[in-house]
Structures are given as C-alpha cells and as structure tokens.
Amino acid sequence: MTDRCSDLGERELVRKITEILGIGERDDCAMVEDGDGWLVWTTDILHRKSDFPGIATGWQIGWMAVAVNLSDVAAMGAAPLGLLIAAAIPQDAEVAFAEEIFRGMNDCARRYSTRVLGGDLDSFDELALSGTALGWVEKDLVLRRRGARPGDLLCTTGTLGSAGAGLRVALEAEGRGEMEIGDPDLRALTKRLLLPSPRMEEGRALALSGAATSMMDNSDGLALSLFDLAEAGGVGFLVWEDQIPVDPLVSEVAEGRDDALALALYTGGDFELVFTVRPDLIDRARQACDFAVIGRVLEEREIFIEADGVRRRMEPRGYQHMKTPKPARLHRSFSSPPQK
Amino acid sequence: MTDRCSDLGERELVRKITEILGIGERDDCAMVEDGDGWLVWTTDILHRKSDFPGIATGWQIGWMAVAVNLSDVAAMGAAPLGLLIAAAIPQDAEVAFAEEIFRGMNDCARRYSTRVLGGDLDSFDELALSGTALGWVEKDLVLRRRGARPGDLLCTTGTLGSAGAGLRVALEAEGRGEMEIGDPDLRALTKRLLLPSPRMEEGRALALSGAATSMMDNSDGLALSLFDLAEAGGVGFLVWEDQIPVDPLVSEVAEGRDDALALALYTGGDFELVFTVRPDLIDRARQACDFAVIGRVLEEREIFIEADGVRRRMEPRGYQHMKTPKPARLHRSFSSPPQK
Numbered sequence: 047m048t049d050r051c052s053d054l055g056e057r058e059l060v061r062k063i064t065e066i067l068g069i070g071e072r073d074d075c076a077m078v079e080d081g082d083g084w085l086v087w088t089t090d091i092l093h094r095k096s097d098f099p100g101i102a103t104g105w106q107i108g109w110m111a112v113a114v115n116l117s118d119v120a121a122m123g124a125a126p127l128g129l130l131i132a133a134a135i136p137q138d139a140e141v142a143f144a145e146e147i148f149r150g151m152n153d154c155a156r157r158y159s160t161r162v163l164g165g166d167l168d169s170f171d172e173l174a175l176s177g178t179a180l181g182w183v184e185k186d187l188v189l190r191r192r193g194a195r196p197g198d199l200l201c202t203t204g205t206l207g208s209a210g211a212g213l214r215v216a217l218e219a220e221g222r223g224e225m226e227i228g229d230p231d232l233r234a235l236t237k238r239l240l241l242p243s244p245r246m247e248e249g250r251a252l253a254l255s256g257a258a259t260s261m262m263d264n265s266d267g268l269a270l271s272l273f274d275l276a277e278a279g280g281v282g283f284l285v286w287e288d289q290i291p292v293d294p295l296v297s298e299v300a301e302g303r304d305d306a307l308a309l310a311l312y313t314g315g316d317f318e319l320v321f322t323v324r325p326d327l328i329d330r331a332r333q334a335c336d337f338a339v340i341g342r343v344l345e346e347r348e349i350f351i352e353a354d355g356v357r358r359r360m361e362p363r364g365y366q367h368m369k370t371p372k373p374a375r376l377h378r379s380f381s382s383p384p385q386k
Numbered sequence: 387m388t389d390r391c392s393d394l395g396e397r398e399l400v401r402k403i404t405e406i407l408g409i410g411e412r413d414d415c416a417m418v419e420d421g422d423g424w425l426v427w428t429t430d431i432l433h434r435k436s437d438f439p440g441i442a443t444g445w446q447i448g449w450m451a452v453a454v455n456l457s458d459v460a461a462m463g464a465a466p467l468g469l470l471i472a473a474a475i476p477q478d479a480e481v482a483f484a485e486e487i488f489r490g491m492n493d494c495a496r497r498y499s500t501r502v503l504g505g506d507l508d509s510f511d512e513l514a515l516s517g518t519a520l521g522w523v524e525k526d527l528v529l530r531r532r533g534a535r536p537g538d539l540l541c542t543t544g545t546l547g548s549a550g551a552g553l554r555v556a557l558e559a560e561g562r563g564e565m566e567i568g569d570p571d572l573r574a575l576t577k578r579l580l581l582p583s584p585r586m587e588e589g590r591a592l593a594l595s596g597a598a599t600s601m602m603d604n605s606d607g608l609a610l611s612l613f614d615l616a617e618a619g620g621v622g623f624l625v626w627e628d629q630i631p632v633d634p635l636v637s638e639v640a641e642g643r644d645d646a647l648a649l650a651l652y653t654g655g656d657f658e659l660v661f662t663v664r665p666d667l668i669d670r671a672r673q674a675c676d677f678a679v680i681g682r683v684l685e686e687r688e689i690f691i692e693a694d695g696v697r698r699r700m701e702p703r704g705y706q707h708m709k710t711p712k713p714a715r716l717h718r719s720f721s722s723p724p725q726k
Contacts, residue, residue, distance in 0.1 A: 051484055051509070052477035059484065060507055063473075066488045067502045076503035078467050078520065081421060090506050091472035091516055127418050132431035132516045133403075137392035144391055144399065148406045162407045163416035166430050167400055169391070176431055176472045176516035180418065 071278065073190050074121040074262050075181070083184050085127075088118035091176040098173070099216040099240070101225055104143040106240040107175070108150025114265065115179035116158050117244035117317045121263040123189040123253025124181030126160035126246065131177045134170035147175070158246045187253040191278035193260035194322040200283055200341035201331070203245050203318045205293035206268055207306060210313025212239030214299050231298050238293070242317040249319055251334035257327035264320050269311045270364035271320045272349050279322075282344035285360065287353035291338040311351075312363055411618065413530050414461040414602050415521070423524045425467075428458035431516040438513070439556040439580070441565055444483040446580040447515070448490025454605065455519035456498050457584035457657045461603040463529040463593025464521030466500035466586065471517045474510035487515070498586045527593040531618035533600035534662040540623055540681035541671070543585050543658045545633035546608055547646060550653025552579030554639050571638050578633070582657040589659055591674035597667035604660050609651045610704035611660045612689050619662075622684035625700065627693035631678040651691075652703055 051059055064072070075086035092098065092114065098107050112129055119126050131151055135144050148162075155162050160179075183189075212235035219227055219236075227233040245263070252258045260279055264271040268290075272283050292310045300306035322343055323331045331337070344350075349360040391399055404412070415426035432438065432454065438447050452469055459466050471491055475484050488502075495502050500519075523529075534540075552575035559567055559576075567573040585603070592598045600619055604611040608630075612623050632650045640646035662683055663671045671677070684690075690697040 049481040050477065051475055051479050051481055054481050056507070059481070062481070062485055063488045063507065066485060067492050069504060072504075076468065076470060078503070085425070085467075085520070087468075087470060087503070087518075087520065089470040089472045089504075089516070089518055091474055091508050091514075093474065093508070093510055095510075096508070127425075128416065128427075130416060130427060130429040130518060132429045132518075134431055134433065134514070135391055137390065139391050141389040141391055141394050141399070141402070145402055145406060148403045152407050162409075163418070163427070164409060164412075164429075167396070167403065168431050168433070168436070170433055170435075170512065170514065172510065172512070174431075174474070174510065174514060176429070178427075178429055178470060178472075178518040180425070180427065180520070 071192065074118040080182065083182050084188050086119055086122040086124045086181045086183060087178070088115055089176065089178040090114045090118070091174060093174040094172050099213065100220045101216050101227070101236065102240050104146030105150035108147035109154040109241050111175035111177045112151045112154040112162065113242040113244050113317065115177040116246060117242065117263045117265060119179050119181035120244050120246045120249030121189070121261055121319060122181065122183055123187055123249050123261065124183035125250055126158060127180040127182055128161050128163040129155055129177055129179045130165045131162055131175060132166040132168070134168045134174040136171060136173060137169045139173070158244060183253060187256070189253050189258055189261035189321065191260055191262050191275055194275060194279040194281050194343045195259060196281060196343050196345040197325060198259050198322040198343040199325055199328060199339050200285065200343060201323055201337045201339050202264070202268065202291065202320050203248050203335060203337045204316065205291045206316050206318065207296040207310035207313055208235055208238035208293040209242070209315030210309040211293070211296045211299040212236040213315065231295050235295050235299065239315055242315065244317055245319045248335035252319070252321060252331060255330050255334040257323050257331035257334070259322045259324060261319055261321035264316055264318050266314045267312050267364040268320060269360055269362065272360065273362045275320065276347060276349055280347065282346045282348040283341050283350070284344055284357070285341035285349070285351045287351050289338060289340045311360070314364055411532065414458040417528070420522065423522050424528050426459055426462040426464045426521045426523060427518070428455055429516065429518040430454045430458070431514060433514040434512050439553065440560040441556050441567070441576065442580050444486030445490035448487040449494040449581055451515035451517045452491045452494040452502065453582040453584045453657065455517040456586055457582065457603045457605060459519050459521035460584050460586045460589030461529070461601055461659060462521065462523055463527055463589050463601065464523035465590055466498060467520040467522055468501050468503040469495055469517055469519045470505045471502055471515060472506040472508070474508045474514040476511060476513060477509045479513070498584060523593060527596070529593050529598055529601035529661065531600055531602050531615055534615060534619040534621050534683045535599060536621060536683050536685040537665060538599050538662040538683040539665055539668060539679045540625065540683060541663055541677045541679050542604070542608065542631065542660050543588050543675060543677045544656065545631045546656050546658065547636040547650035547653055548575055548578035548633040549582070549655030550649035551633070551636045551639040552576040553655065571635050575635050575639065579655055582655065584657055585659045588675035592659070592661060592671060595670050595674040597663050597671035597674070599662045599664060601659055601661035604656055604658050606654045607652045607704040608660065609700055609702065612700065613702045615660065616687060616689055620687065622686045622688040623681055623690070624684055624697070625681035625689070625691045627691050629678060629680045651700070654704055
C-alpha cells in the first residue's frame with residue numbers, strides 16, 4: 047500500500063522534510079548571520095478553507111496574513127524590516143474585495159512600523175496568501191526556543207482562549223448564515239481571532255531587557271508551545287492552572303470552567319508570546335511589558351499542570367484552529383539552525 | 387455590475403495593489419538597506435494548474451520552486467543567502483512524491499551554493515509552493531531594471547524559446563496520455579521548461595564587472611522583459627532579429643521560422659538574464675559570462691525589432707507559460723523601491 051501524507055501525519059512528514067533539507071533545530075524564524083546581528087526570517091501560508099472563516103472581511107484577511115508573519119519575528123525579539131506577500135486570488139473575486147485584502151495588509155504592516163515591500167500575484171481557485179517577514183536582532187539579544195533553565199519562570203503575554211472562543215462564535219454564526227456578530231462581547235472574541243495583534247513591541251522589549259531566556263509565539267496553542275519549548279531546551283514545565291490568564295470573555299462561550307481552560311490551553315490563534323525569565327531578573331522583565339507568570343521550568347522533561355495541589359500531565363494537543371473537511375490538517379512551520 | 391478581477395486584468399490589478407501598498411518602482415526583488423549593501427528579497431508562488439505540467443516529477447517541481455526564486459536574486463546581481471518554502475500539499479499526495487519535491491528543492495538550492503532554511507507546511511486541495519529567496523549585493527554593484535542609457539548594448543544570456551517549445555512538447559505528450567518523452571531532443575526541451583537554470587553565477591559576475599547598466603530576468607518572455615526595462619529606464623530598444631539566440635532545438639517543434647521566433651520572444655520560462663552594457667565596457671562584460679548582443683538602447687521610448695533593414699514595433703505580449711482553464715491568468719510580481 048502506498049503511504050499518503052494524511053496517513054503519515056504532520057509531525058512525521060515535517061521530520062522527513064527537515065531531514066531532507068538538513069534542518070536541525072527549529073525556531074519561529076530561520077536565522078541568517080548579518081554582521082553583529084541575525085536576520086530572522088519566516089514564511090506562513092494561509093488559505094480560505096483552513097484559516098479564513100466565512101465572516102472574515104477582505105480587510106481582516108489581509109491583516110491576518112501580515113500579523114501571523116510578524117508574530118514570528120516578534121518571537122525572536124527582532125525588529126521588523128518588511129514583508130512580501132504572494133497572493134493567489136480567485137479570478138472571479140470582486141476587485142473591491144481584493145483591494146480590501148491589500149488595504150488590510152498595508153494597515154497591519156504600518157501599525158507595526160513596517161511595510162509590505164512587494165510580492166507576487168497569481169490566481170488560484172482557492173484564496174491563498176503566503177507571506178514572508180524579515181527582521182533583525184542583535185546577536186547577544188536574540189531569543190530562541192532553547193535557552194530555558196530549571197528554575198526560570200514561565201510567562202505569557204496577554205490573555206488566552208480568545209481566538210478559540212472567537213472561532214466557536216464565528217462557526218456558529220456561519221452555521222446560522224449570519225455574516226455579522228451583534229453581541230459586543232462575542233464580536234470582541236471574533237476580533238481576537240480575525241485581527242491578531244502580533245506582540246512586536248513586547249517581543250523586542252523583552253529581548254532588550256536581557257531578562258528572558260527563551261521565547262516563541264503560541265500560534266498553535268499554549269500546550270503545543272510548551273512542548274516545543276521543552277523539547278528545544280531539554281527541560282520541562284510546571285504550569286499553575288489558576289495563574290493561566292484565561293480571557294474573561296471566554297466564559298460567555300465556554301461550557302463551564304474546564305471548557306474555558308481547554309480553549310486557553312489547546313487553542314491556536316491567540317498569537318501571544320510564551321517565554322521564560324530568570325527569576326532574579328523578573329522585575330526587569332516587568333519593565334519591558336505586561337505578562338502573567340504561569341509556572342516554572344523543571345529539570346525533569348515533563349510538562350505538568352497543577353491545580354489544588356494535584357499535578358497531572360499536560361496533553362500534547364493543539365486545537366485545530368479552523369475546521370477542515372479532513373481531520374489531519376497539516377500545518378507546521380519548520381526552520382533551520384543559524385546560517386553563516 | 388460588480389467588477390471581477392478577471393475583468394480588470396492583471397496589469398490594472400497590480401497597479402491598484404502597488405498604489406495601496408505605496409510601491410513605486412518595480413524590480414525583480416524588493417530591496418532593504420543593509421550596511422554597505424542591499425538585501426534583495428523576492429517571493430514567487432507556483433501551483434499545479436498553471437506551473438507544473440502533468441509530466442513534471444516531484445523532484446522537478448521542487449527544483450522549479452527554488453530556481454524561479456533564485457533567478458530573481460540573480461537578476462539583481464546578488465549572491466544568495468537562502469530560501470524559505472511554504473508548501474501546500476494535498477493530503478492524499480503520496481509521501482514519496484512529497485519527499486521528492488523537497489529533494490528537488492534541496493538539490494537546486496545546493497547546486498547554487500545556498501540552502502532552504504525553513505518554511506511552512508500546509509495542506510491544500512491543489513499543490514502549491516510559495517518560495518522566498520534572500521540575497522545580498524554591494525550598494526555600488528546592484529543591478530536594477532532602470533539604468534539603461536541610449537547607446538548601451540542590449541544583451542541576453544543563453545538561448546531563448548526552449549521553455550516555450552518544451553511546454554508544447556509537454557502538453558502534447560500529456561494530451562496523448564504519455565508521461566515520458568522518448569526523443570532526446572524533445573526531452574531536452576522539456577528539461578529547459580521543468581528544470582530552469584537560474585543564472586546565479588552570470589548575474590553575480592556581471593554585477594562585479596561593473597559593465598552592466600540594467601538587468602532583469604526574462605521569466606515572462608523576452609518581449610515583456612524589454613517593455614519592463616524600457617519603462618523602468620525611460621528608454622526604448624532596437625532588437626536585431628537575426629541576433630536573437632533562438633535555441634536550435636526549437637526548430638524541432640516550431641512550425642517554421644516565424645513560429646520559432648515567436649517562441650523566443652513571447653515565451654516565459656527560459657529564466658535567462660536580459661541586460662544592458664556600456665559599449666566601451668563590452669569586453670569586460672564578456673569576461674564575466676557568455677551572452678549574445680541582440681540590440682541597442684534607444685532614447686526614443688519605443689521597442690522595435692529589425693529584420694532585413696525593416697523595423698516593426700514589438701508586441702507587448704507574453705506567452706501564458708502554462709495553459710489555464712481561464713484566459714486571463716494573473717501572474718505578476720511587484721516589488722518596492724529601496725527601503726532604509
């Protein structure tokens with residue numbers, strides 16, 4: 047029998063690909079040496095079926111395509127140098143819709159002090175936007191997935207679960223044939239999903255603080271990010287359940303406390319930064335940006351979550367952040383060790 | 387009536403997009419200032435329907451995705467720093483086929499002294515590969531689309547028409563349900579289409595020679611490249627028909643001399659470099675690489691082709707380098723003026 051990609055599963059396929067390409071360690075960006083710094087460089091491809099719910103406007107779609115790439119630059123502690131976007135737009139799309147997409151891109155890039163410098167235009171049957179972002183960070187300040195040391199504090203920016211809850215709201219509205227969300231709280235949740243705010247200022251300030259020891263964005267959800275950070279750093283984590291900053295609005299959607307927690311742990315799309323901080327420098331980190339301390343780094347290579355004095359193992363699962371017709375959606379970034 | 391992208395046409399849509407993004411001049415790559423040089427940076431998205439004929443192997447598909455991006459870096463006179471690839475692979479694709487794609491990418495990158503440093507993996511219904519390549523060139527050596535001066539000599543590397551003829555061979559084979567081309571000459575033509583050789587060494591050597599005044603690759607065909615160079619430089623061209631280096635193999639496929647010439651002028655996919663050279667430095671350029679002198683730069687903003695002493699205007703048309711079910715295929719790269 048012939049092996050199909052869907053049989054193999056995403057992680058195993060990425061393992062094969064990175065082996066072929068000679069890529070070892072993975073970070074949110076690839077790194078290219080540039081004088082006394084690193085060029086950090088990422089690409090993310092999004093498409094209609096998996097990434098843009100029906101209620102998303104053209105402007106929101108454009109914003110998202112830029113935001114998800116900038117988030118990877120932020121996760122390295124880098125300042126952005128610009129973006130390119132390859133846009134595959136269906137030929138029967140309305141011109142006004144296409145223009146809105148590019149306005150959304152432009153507005154997102156400029157909001158974060160950078161620009162879309164160019165790209166490629168093609169037509170596909172399915173709308174797809176493939177972005178690439180470039181950034182720069184000083185060699186001694188770069189933040190990578192590896193670097194956490196036992197005893198470091200585990201931290202996250204912002205609140206969690208909003209995008210997952212927002213997706214639930216969006217899919218339910220779509221199911222009812224509604225294109226707008228009337229309730230302001232529910233609309234706020236869908237905005238967290240559709241208009242991610244990459245943590246550019248926070249990522250850069252944390253790098254400049256010198257207090258953080260490792261970092262990545264939580265685009266695949268907090269749980270999977272912790273598994274990636276643990277693997278890269280050869281460490282483990284203890285997460286304090288009651289310290290996880292679940293977005294209070296999530297309770298409007300979740301079916302009870304456990305469901306809200308699941309949205310915060312296993313939902314992709316929040317685009318917050320997850321990082322570790324040297325305990326003696328926690329005050330310096332607090333001067334860089336607001337964040338929550340949600341746990342600490344363990345020497346033992348296990349990830350536990352603790353509630354009411356009871357520890358259980360965290361599950362290595364990530365929310366499939368968009369429903370797809372097939373179960374085993376592949377979506378995984380891979381990048382290389384530093385290149386000279 | 388609502389305007390659709392297909393009604394508007396590709397050039398007008400790109401004009402709108404570049405206006406929204408604030409992009410003025412166009413080059414093969416966007417440019418980001420980097421010390422005493424420029425980072426040059428491009429993205430190209432390819433997909434099954436328009437870019438990969440049925441006879442293409444996975445390895446060839448991967449090679450092509452890397453080669454087309456490197457060609458843009460070559461066209462700026464830059465040395466490559468690396469590539470990223472966002473790959474959207476159908477879930478029912480065979481694992482062996484997916485692996486071949488990445489082997490082709492890896493082999494092409496390494497052939498041209500660079501590497502695929504990372505990427506993104508997703509699954510689409512249609513196979514799509516979105517690449518991005520980064521390069522570096524000294525500020526005083528960069529070659530752009532603008533720069534040609536009246537009297538400069540117009541030149542091209544390699545031979546022309548091969549990819550167009552190769553496409554004809556490939557489509558005819560596909561029509562007959564054949565997956566392999568038996569005749570060695572015809573197979574050589576399809577290889578020019580399926581395994582483009584980006585002119586990395588030539589582009590870099592021409593930049594280092596200091597003899598070239600403007601350059602781009604001919605990915606959309608010689609004719610369209612000349613219109614782009616003319617527009618960027620505010621000049622015109624006189625092309626000597628009998629000096630155009632039509633690939634001799636093209637005659638195996640073309641219906642007579644005019645058809646062979648049309649394949650050389652209006653066919654995309656050859657990935658040669660078209661450039662202008664100061665006439666007093668032509669010997670220095672010849673030390674950089676092999677090329678043909680095919681005409682000269684005019685002050686008058688017109689593009690003529692001359693045969694037997696008779697001048698006619700060149701048509702601004704580019705061969706649609708892959709057949710698509712719809713006529714108005716959009717495919718156009720756009721990039722920005724230099725960014726500091």
